[in-house]
Amino acid sequence: MHKTNSPLVGAPEPPVPKRSSAAGITLRPKQALVGGTSAIALAAEWHPLRVTTDKFADQAVGYGMLPPTIRNVKLLLDANRIAARYNVIKKRTEIAIPDLKGVIDNGDSVSIAHVKSLMAMHGMPNGDARAILDAIANQEAYNPVADWIDGKPWDGVDRLPDFYATIATVADYPAELKQAIMYCWLLSAVAAALMVSGFSTRLVLTLQGAQSIGKTRWCLSLVPDPMLRASVVKTDHHFEGGNKDHIITAMRHWLVELGELESSFRKDQERLKGILTRDRDVVRPPYAGVDSEWPRRTVFMASANGSDFLSDPSGSTRWGVIAVQSINYEHGIDMQQLYAQLAVDFRAGKPWWFDKEQEAKLEAWNERHQTTSIVRDAIAGTIDMVGDNTLKMRRMTATEVLNEAGIDHPTQVQARECGAILRGKFGPPKKSSGIFRWELPLRKPADDKDLDVPPIGPAVPTKSKFD
Incomplete structure (x- = not known):
């Protein structure tokens, strides 16, 4: 009889103690989780177990090889205590192999190679190993962020005041607006983690303040556990046009900080707005033969150093700008309990979007951060x-408004910008005599001296009574 160093399934094994990682993943001593959220160097080699042919559910036909069906490969994994799970935040299959010696740098490809080797050892074709593992892992989906949030029930202590206090604003910033932005944004993060599908949000927490004040470190402080944070938080991210890889990278994280917002606005503002507000993303991940449709589980924050960075003429209420004076990123708040508190609010139906009154207050503040135009x-x-309802109302087109303002021959770009500003402030125009016009309150002529707005174009000399 041929001898092998691989023991057969059925041999007694000593009990193996288990422990859990911070991400809620069950690990055994000397076990690595490769291709996913965590991994550790291993002290012993992996010794695969052989499974006798009669144990497989799907047998070979005639004298052929064992078919690599999902049931057969699943039996191999179970017999060797190999776990395959799908991480809904990272959007990837994670494979945990006990006693596998190695490092995490190329862990994903190494784990696939070991599974292929195990299949070959049993005479199975292994060309479709990755797809089969994806199918098996899909039956064992898990959410490390949701597991963390729901890991311990809320203890009833209100931690929101301490959370609000981590950001000190400039003197004239409205306190109620800061709290509304911080609450709705953090609640949206909880909703993104706990909802199976259908989540979307348009609010982006935007911290505006001096460079090196701690905006990025504050973002990192929202997930204190270093292993979980490395997996689900992405800082200083950039979207370059329609770059697929940049979108995939963002969607594989829970919290994403957009760095250098001013630069992003200059390059592709409209595309950026579309990416941020989706409820799902259709992408083709690496090695995939077809597109995948990923429910949105990502929320965004942004940082800006300068004060005049908003340039969207149609409105800016998606940007929850907080003018920051100082930041405490070493706050020591029990963030798991804070998220558990907000999970109670989420399940009670609290909204994570602004009402009309809050949007108006945000728009009024954001006017201070508009670029010069x-x-x-x-x-x-x-x-x-x-x-002011006491002012004279007049129906006007965008071009007529610019003419009234002294721009006699506006360009198409200027007319579009004017129309976007009017639409954002006064709503859509109404058709009048076949032309779309807005009903607008003109300033009184006497207001001009108060505004101190210089006329546009050459000055016209006034006539004297002697002319």
């Missing part, structure tokens, strides 16, 4: 943007 300044000198 000739068109915007001209409109502000002509149209009352506050909404």
Whole structure:
């Protein structure tokens, strides 16, 4: 009889103690989780077990080889205590092989190679090993963030005041607006983690303040556990146009900080807005033969150093800008309990989006962070943007507004910008005499001296009574 160093299934094994990682993943001593959230160097070699042919559910036909069916490969994995699970945050299959010596750098490909070797040892074709492992892992999906949040029930202590206190704003920033932004954004993060599908949000927490004030470190402090944080938090991320890899990287994290927001706005503002507000992403991951549709489980925050970085003429209420004076990123808050507290609010139906009144307050503050624009300044000198009902109302097109403001021959770009500003402030125009116009409050002529807005174009000399 042929001898082998691989023991057969059925031999007694001593009990193996278990422990859990911070991400909620059960690990045995000397076991690595490769291709996923964590891994440890291993002290012993992996010794695969042989499974006798009669144990397989799907037998070979005639004198052929054992078919590599899902049931057969699953039996091999179970017999060798190999765990294959799908991480819904990382959007990837994770394979844990007991007593596998190695490092995590190339852990994903190494784990696939070991499974292929195990299949070959049993005479199975292994060309489709990756797809079969994905199918097996799909039956064992897990969410490390949800597992962490629900790991311990809320103890009833309100930690929101301490959370709000981690960010000190400039003197004139409204305290209630800061709390509304921080609460709704953190609640949206909990919703993203706990909802199976259908999640979306348009609010991006945006910290505006001096460089090196601690904005990125504050983002990292939201997940204190270093192993879990390395897996689910991405800082200083950038979207370069429609780069697929940049989108996939972001979607494989729970919290994503967009760095250098000013640069992102200059390059591709409209595309960025579309990416941030989706409820699902259709992408083709590496090695995949077809597209995947991923429910959105990512929330975004952003950081900006300068004060004038918002440039969307149609409105900026998706950017929850907080003007920061100082940040405490060493707050020591029990973040698991804070998320557990918000999980109670989420399950009670609390909304993570702004109402109309909150949006109006945010829009009013964000006006301070708008980039300088000739068109915007001209409109502000002509149209009352506050909404004084005592002013004269007049139906006007975007071009007529610019003419009234002194821009006699506006370009198409200027007209579009003007239309976007009017649409964002006064809503869509209404058709009048076959032309779409807004009903707008014109400033009183006497207001011009108060505004101190210089005229656009050459000055016209006034006539004297002697002319």
